[in-house]
Amino acid sequence: QVSPYDCLGCGVCLTACPAEGALTMTSFEDMKPEQTLFDEVAMNESYLKKDVINDKSVKNVQFAKPYFQFSAACAGCAETTYIKLLSQLFGDRMYIGNAAGCSSAISGGAPILPYCKDCQGHGPAWEHSLFEDNAEFAYGFFHAQDSIRKELLIRLEAIKAAGIAVEAVEAYENGWKKTETSRIVTDALIAALEQAEQTEDVKYVLENKEYLAKKSVWAVGGDGWAYDIGYGGIDHVMAQNRDVNLMVLDTEVYSNTGGQSSKSTPTSATAKFAASGKRVAKKDLGAMLMQYGYVYVAQVAMGADQAQTLKALREAESYDGPSIVICYCPCLEQHIKAGMGTSQDEMKKAVECGYWHLYRYDPRRIAEGKNPFQLDSKEPDTSKVMDFLMGENRFASLKNNFPDKADALYAKEVEDVKARYAKYKKLAEG
Numbered sequence: 291q292v293s294p295y296d297c298l299g300c301g302v303c304l305t306a307c308p309a310e311g312a313l314t315m316t317s318f319e320d321m322k323p324e325q326t327l328f329d330e331v332a333m334n335e336s337y338l339k340k341d342v343i344n345d346k347s348v349k350n351v352q353f354a355k356p357y358f359q360f361s362a363a364c365a366g367c368a369e370t371t372y373i374k375l376l377s378q379l380f381g382d383r384m385y386i387g388n389a390a391g392c393s394s395a396i397s398g399g400a401p402i403l404p405y406c407k408d409c410q411g412h413g414p415a416w417e418h419s420l421f422e423d424n425a426e427f428a429y430g431f432f433h434a435q436d437s438i439r440k441e442l443l444i445r446l447e448a449i450k451a452a453g454i455a456v457e458a459v460e461a462y463e464n465g466w467k468k469t470e471t472s473r474i475v476t477d478a479l480i481a482a483l484e485q486a487e488q489t490e491d492v493k494y495v496l497e498n499k500e501y502l503a504k505k506s507v508w509a510v511g512g513d514g515w516a517y518d519i520g521y522g523g524i525d526h527v528m529a530q531n532r533d534v535n536l537m538v539l540d541t542e543v544y545s546n547t548g549g550q551s552s553k554s555t556p557t558s559a560t561a562k563f564a565a566s567g568k569r570v571a572k573k574d575l576g577a578m579l580m581q582y583g584y585v586y587v588a589q590v591a592m593g594a595d596q597a598q599t600l601k602a603l604r605e606a607e608s609y610d611g612p613s614i615v616i617c618y619c620p621c622l623e624q625h626i627k628a629g630m631g632t633s634q635d636e637m638k639k640a641v642e643c644g645y646w647h648l649y650r651y652d653p654r655r656i657a658e659g660k661n662p663f664q665l666d667s668k669e670p671d672t673s674k675v676m677d678f679l680m681g682e683n684r685f686a687s688l689k690n691n692f693p694d695k696a697d698a699l700y701a702k703e704v705e706d707v708k709a710r711y712a713k714y715k716k717l718a719e720g
């Protein structure tokens with residue numbers, strides 16, 4: 291059910307819907323009466339059917355409540371699609387640090403805030419960090435939680451020793467860390483303690499009950515943050531081997547300040563500070579962090595493979611260690627010729643030609659004797675790279691403005707693309 295008052299008319303649903311022709315764009319005036327249905331049915335949580343909601347399939351996860359709704363992003367913006375999905379998966383227990391950038395501007399633009407809570411009062415805790423310290427900022431969330439929980443576990447041991455709610459305490463101690471059981475054992479513990487003798491320790495645990503269930507700590511931000519300004523912090527936090535997750539919304543430029551070049555900008559792309567085309571290859575952030583061996587690293591593009599995106603986000607979150615998911619994000623600043631209504635399709639094209647690759651590096655596989663690196667995208671057809679580049683004015687404009695330099699830079703970009711695939715293929719072969 292679409293909300294006519296909130297639809298931006300971007301047209302992404304028309305190009306992304308797998309049932310071709312199922313959706314048609316019609317005028318706002320015609321659709322206005324539908325708003326009541328949206329407000330009274332789609333937004334009514336009591337109609338959510340718990341049995342159809344699960345996070346294991348793309349279709350089913352869309353029945354889960356998004357805790358990120360109606361942002362002020364550009365129509366067709368891909369950044370919002372990843373944040374929305376993340377919020378559907380973990381929103382009721384998320385702590386988010388958000389680096390300055392489009393994702394913070396669209397998330398914290400008071401008075402219209404897209405983050406929300408559910409009928410039980412659960413929802414993401416969100417805060418805007420500085421541009422340069424977002425990973426450290428989220429790491430602070432992690433440490434605060436960790437310290438409080440250590441004290442809670444000491445109190446629970448004392449409660450158990452006093453013979454109070456022994457079974458519920460044990461179930462909590464064994465189950466709080468697992469995503470699937472955390473909420474269940476926490477609710478059971480709270481219920482048991484509420485019925486128990488109110489000793490000082492019991493009162494302490496109940497006063498701090500909001501900290502009992504497992505939290506999902508995320509640092510979210512753009513490539514300017516992750517590849518450039520905040521990279522030192524990212525490297526430090528990932529190296530600590532603690533349970534902190536990063537989501538990089540990679541638009542390949544500093545989008546929020548008008549499209550400046552970052553280390554993520556690829557060869558031959560034009561951007562501010564790279565008006566005559568970027569000369570050097572895109573930094574391979576994922577490959578750099580894979581070197582630690584204990585960091586979960588994934589690269590995704592929702593429009594190319596929704597199931598792989600879902601899998602990567604779930605794996606990153608469930609990994610009891612540092613994780614980073616790098617998400618390809620078509621953006622207004624890339625000047626896609628076909629328009630932002632094709633932003634999901636553009637991701638598909640990027641992966642088909644090998645401009646972008648899908649992979650997951652899961653350190654848990656090492657203990658199972660398996661290759662931790664899995665290349666999820668198929669062998670690309672690199673003969674289509676030039677078509678892809680010419681479909682976006684950030685590349686195509688180079689030919690008009692610097693005809694003497696363009697061909698050499700395009701050729702270098704094609705070589706960069708091929709070299710990247712060769713590197714990943716080798717990694718996948720073990």
Ligand SMILES: Cc1ncc(C[n+]2csc(CCOP(=O)(O)OP(=O)(O)O)c2C)c(N)n1
Pocket residue numbers: 389390391392393420421422511512513514515516519539541543544545546547552
């Ligand atoms: C230290 C510092 N330098 C510059 C800025 C201004 N600034 C705010 S957002 C931003 C660009 C963000 O780009 P990116 O991280 O790629 O995120 P995007 O907007 O693309 O999502 C800049 C330069 C700042 N806030 N702090």
Ligand code: SF4
Pocket residue numbers: 292296297298299300301302303304366
């Ligand atoms: S995808 Fe775009 S056009 Fe389709 S319902 Fe959403 S905002 Fe409206």
Ligand code: SF4
Pocket residue numbers: 363364366367368369392396541545546620621622623
């Ligand atoms: S400038 Fe790009 S990243 Fe920012 S809101 Fe617009 S489409 Fe999204």
